[in-house]
Amino acid sequence: MAVPVTRRRLLAGSGTLGAGIAFTGAVEALFSGCAQAAEVGGTAGYGPLVPDPEGVLDLPRGFRYTILSREGEPLRSGQGPVPSHHDGMAAFAGRRGGEVLLVRNHENRPDAAHRVPAVDDLTYDPEGKGGCTALEVDAAGRVRAERVAIAGTAVNCAGGPTPWGTWLTCEETEDTAGTNGYTKDHGFVFEVDPRGRRTEPVPLTALGRFQHEAVAVDPRDGVVYETEDAFQRPFGLFYRFLPHRPRGGFGSLRAGGRLEAMRVPDVPDLSVVSEPGTVFERIEWVKVPDPLARRTPIRLQDFGPRGITHAQKLEGCYWGGDRVYFVSSYARSREGSSGDHFGQVWSYEPARRRLTLVVVFGPGTDVQTPGESPDNICLAPQGGLMVCEDGGGAQHVFGVTRGRRVYPMARNRQNIGTEDAPEWGEFAGVTFSPDGRTMFVNVYEPGTTFAVTGPWRRL
Numbered sequence: 001m002a003v004p005v006t007r008r009r010l011l012a013g014s015g016t017l018g019a020g021i022a023f024t025g026a027v028e029a030l031f032s033g034c035a036q037a038a039e040v041g042g043t044a045g046y047g048p049l050v051p052d053p054e055g056v057l058d059l060p061r062g063f064r065y066t067i068l069s070r071e072g073e074p075l076r077s078g079q080g081p082v083p084s085h086h087d088g089m090a091a092f093a094g095r096r097g098g099e100v101l102l103v104r105n106h107e108n109r110p111d112a113a114h115r116v117p118a119v120d121d122l123t124y125d126p127e128g129k130g131g132c133t134a135l136e137v138d139a140a141g142r143v144r145a146e147r148v149a150i151a152g153t154a155v156n157c158a159g160g161p162t163p164w165g166t167w168l169t170c171e172e173t174e175d176t177a178g179t180n181g182y183t184k185d186h187g188f189v190f191e192v193d194p195r196g197r198r199t200e201p202v203p204l205t206a207l208g209r210f211q212h213e214a215v216a217v218d219p220r221d222g223v224v225y226e227t228e229d230a231f232q233r234p235f236g237l238f239y240r241f242l243p244h245r246p247r248g249g250f251g252s253l254r255a256g257g258r259l260e261a262m263r264v265p266d267v268p269d270l271s272v273v274s275e276p277g278t279v280f281e282r283i284e285w286v287k288v289p290d291p292l293a294r295r296t297p298i299r300l301q302d303f304g305p306r307g308i309t310h311a312q313k314l315e316g317c318y319w320g321g322d323r324v325y326f327v328s329s330y331a332r333s334r335e336g337s338s339g340d341h342f343g344q345v346w347s348y349e350p351a352r353r354r355l356t357l358v359v360v361f362g363p364g365t366d367v368q369t370p371g372e373s374p375d376n377i378c379l380a381p382q383g384g385l386m387v388c389e390d391g392g393g394a395q396h397v398f399g400v401t402r403g404r405r406v407y408p409m410a411r412n413r414q415n416i417g418t419e420d421a422p423e424w425g426e427f428a429g430v431t432f433s434p435d436g437r438t439m440f441v442n443v444y445e446p447g448t449t450f451a452v453t454g455p456w457r458r459l
Contacts, residue, residue: 045399045407046455058411063454065410068102068135068143068440071114071447075133077147080117083133084108086442086449088158088214088376089429090167092194098139100433101194102440103149103167104449105156106130110180114447116151123152124201125184130156132169132192141438141451150199154186157229158214158376158428160317163222164248167192168204170212172229174297187211187293189226191253198250206256207241208291210298214317214376216324218350222246224253225324225348227314233336234299235269235312238262238326238348240285260285261298261308262348264355270311270346271331271339273357280355283348312337316377316388323349325358329373329390342391343374376428381436382456388427388441395424397441410452412443 046060057065071084083106092101106116108129116131134149150169157172174187187210188203207215213229213236222243228236243257263284267273286308289301299310312335316327328344331337343361348354361374373391380386385400386409397410410427417423425445432439439452 045401045409049408049411052413055413055415057450057452058413059452059454060409063452066141066451066453067448068137068451069104069133069146069447069449075117075146075148076143077145079119079148081114082146082447083116083129083131084112084114084447085444086447087156087428087444088160088169089431089440089442089449090159090161091431091433091440092161092165092167093434094136095195096139098435100137100438100440102135102137102431102449103169103192103194104133104135104429104442105159105169106132106447107155107157107172107444109155109173116153117148118151119148122148122150122199122201124150124190124203125152125154125182125186127181127183128152128154128186130154130171132156132167134192134194134196135449137451141453147196149192149194149196150190150201152201153188153190154182157212158316159189160215160217160319162191162217162248163219164250164252165194166250167194168215168217168224170215170226172211172213174209174211174293185209189215189253191250193250202254204253205292206259207253208239208259208288208298209293211236213315214326216317216319216326217248218319218324222248222252223350225317225319225326227317227326228299229313229315230297230299235310235337236314237299237308237310238314239288259288259291261288261303262286262355263303263306264309265306267309268307269331269338270309270328270344271333271337271341273344274339274341274360276357276360278357281353283353283355315375318378320379322351323347325377327374327377329375345374345377375426376430378430378432380439381432386430386439388430390426390428393424395426395443397427397430409439410441410450414443414446414448416445 049058085107087105087107089104112129115129130153131151132149136145155173159169176185189207193199213227216225224241226239230236245252245255311328312331313329315329345359347356375390376388387398389396395412399409412424415422425443429442
């Protein structure tokens with residue numbers, strides 16, 4: 001967890017100005033083609049958060065939430081209880097008008113209270129308690145079905161949608177068979193069909209075995225970009241996978257390909273870069289010696305005399321326009337990083353082989369705006385970004401307009417601590433319905449999935 005924050009402030013400008021978030025002109029690429037969110041009462045966004053009398057979720061006036069699913073309640077399929085630890089998620093169009101299919105990760109370790117039920121033909125390792133569940137939400141916002149989508153995996157953290165309409169779920173672990181009771185090796189990516197017809201519990205081994213966090217797929221050539229959230233030094237790497245079948249389609253990634261890791265010349269650790277707008281040209285990609293990490297974790301393997309580029313807490317990853325964005329949630333020199341920061345957002349443009357530091361999050365100074373530990377992140381169809389906060393203290397979903405203004409969109413009010421020492425679970429899996437009218441988001445603990453509706457298109 002990041003250090004507790006008392007107050008946070010946004011800075012639009014140079015990273016040398018001090019505490020806050022800093023933006024540069026490069027951030028405009030995040031919002032191309034999007035409308036700017038409203039400015040209400042002289043502030044960005046949809047106005048201040050209104051305290052929820054139920055003590056669950058604070059939202060701006062005019063917005064409302066529906067709880068779609070809670071951990072421990074019965075799955076509508078009758079397969080068992082809703083699993084714990086709701087994490088990464090994506091929304092897909094259903095068969096009928098307005099219907100949405102949600103695929104939701106469960107980051108369950110061996111001690112999880114509610115495992116993903118082991119279902120015949122969908123279970124990879126009977127001792128793995130993680131996996132995904134799928135929900136069908138109709139045009140009126142009612143859950144019509146809820147079932148296991150894949151089971152027997154472990155620590156399913158984030159992932160990403162594919163251009164061909166499936167979900168790639170990522171295991172954030174490197175545990176092998178015989179460790180923590182597992183009967184098979186873990187640390188893989190699995191493909192999930194939101195409609196449930198084609199899913200098989202088959203690991204996509206060519207994408208590597210490591211502590212996966214998230215993925216993003218280039219719709220033009222099918223290249224898969226992957227982040228690694230390693231917990232110990234040396235920290236994780238940023239990868240790309242060049243598929244043998246670049247046109248994609250369900251199961252295409254099983255055909256294999258080449259896994260490579262990013263090298264930024266003369267930059268062994270991204271945490272040393274602190275100035276937003278910093279650009280690195282001629283980024284290099286180095287073949288991974290052993291993608292299956294049979295004896296040595298990939299980040300410890302020999303990448304030659306020039307080494308490879310590491311970063312602490314590589315998490316969110318998504319594709320937008322002509323580039324991939326990825327997040328480093330924080331870096332701490334006391335934990336082995338070469339530098340310190342409270343969160344970075346990077347962009348990589350494949351056509352130009354160019355890497356840009358787009359956003360830097362700085363030490364907190366104002367509780368109403370984000371200051372630390374960005375995690376899951378997505379483009380909002382109304383304009384700008386939605387950012388899930390995963391730090392200390394209060395937990396928010398924040399919006400960032402194309403005008404570089406930050407506004408609170410939601411606050412989790414479910415206290416999992418005590419009255420004297422309150423704690424709030426992080427947000428995760430923020431995503432929008434295909435028509436842009438509903439924001440879906442999870443709270444990790446207690447596992448809760450929300451649908452948020454309201455005047456999204458107000459300008």
